[in-house]
Amino acid sequence: MKNDLSAAAGFKDTVPTLSGYVGVGLAFGIVAKAAGLNVIMIVLMSAITYSGAAQFVIVSMLLAGSSFSAIILSVFLLSARMLLMGMTVAPVMKKESLLRNVIIGSLLTDETFALSMNKLNYTNRQLSFPWLNTANVVAYLTWIIASGLGGGLGSLIPNPNRFGLDFAFLAMFIGLLYLQVASDRTLDRRLQVLMIFITLGLTYVGMIFIPSNLLLIIVTLVGCGLGVWCKHAFF
Template sequence: MNNNLDYKTGIKDTLPTVFGFIGIAMAFGVIGKSAGLSTALVGLMSLLVYAGSAQFITVSMLAATSPILPIILSTFLVNSRMILMSMTLAPYFKDESLGKNILLGSLLTDESFGLAVNKLNFTNDKLSFSWLNASNTVAYLTWVISSILGAILGNFISDPKKFGLDFALVAMFIGLLYLQVLYDKGLNKTLQLIVIAITLALTYLGLIFLPINLLIIVVTLITCGIGVLVKNAFF
């Protein structure tokens, strides 16, 4: 990464994450196909819903003939974390129009959020609409196209886990976390490691007591609170 915030640089900065999108989107396409969805429906879901984990949950609930209301509620809960992410980035775009902010928020992903947070380390805490819009657009197009390809390949691939496609997204997040810890000059490294350890512990315990739909948002809120307390008390 560098300190440029133009559209072209946004595309360049996002390209390393594309392989993660391809892997998990193709896995979704394969799973959607095996659940009985047509290739067109798989593509339409990625085009309109555009929510990785929620799409997997939706497909599994549709296959189980779940009512529509629980499916909508589950989708909202799984993606409620995006509210927190959008609020975190919103101050950097306060001078942009409402329409541009809605566009950025609508296409924001975990990956583009992670890239944006890392980018702040190189730009003196500045972001631009062009850069983030480019990142979002690359992610969006990659997801839609790859999920359609996955649905097509679903006619020949019965189990995506055999190819490691289920681990692609996890690997990408590990890489983003590593880059954030490596380049973030604003936070003490010890503090960052403490927060990471707390997050891992809470996630492990949360898997025992909480439904997966609520786990991410609950752990995020609790960890953020603990992180602020630890920072103010010891750093």
């Protein structure tokens, strides 16, 4: 990754993350097809909802016969973390117009957010609309195409986990986390490692007591608070 913030650089920087979108997109398409959705419905859900975890939840709740309002509430709670991510990116994009910020926020994902946070280490804490918008659009189109292909192949791959497709996103995030820690010189390396273990501990304990659709946002808020305290108290 370099300090180039052009659209071409956005495409190049995003390519290594696409395996995650392809793997989980195929898995979602296969699962949705098995649940009775056709390819058109799968593609439309990916294009409109555009949230891997939320889409899996929607399919499972449809199968369970959940009400429309319950599905909407669950998806909102599961996606509430995007408010925090959007607020983190917003100050870096404050020179851009409102319309451009709306476009960026609408297509921002966990992966492009992590990618942009890593990019800040190479660009003197700057981002550009061409770079981030290209990263978002490439990821968006890849997700739609992959989920559509998964729907088409649904009858041919009854168990996507057998091929490790369920691990694709996790492996991608591990890689992005490593790159972030390796390249970030603004924070003490000991603090970064400490916060990784604290976050893992909070997640492990939280899985016991907190509903899954609230876990991520609660761990994020608590982890951020503890990170600020640790930084000022010990580093």
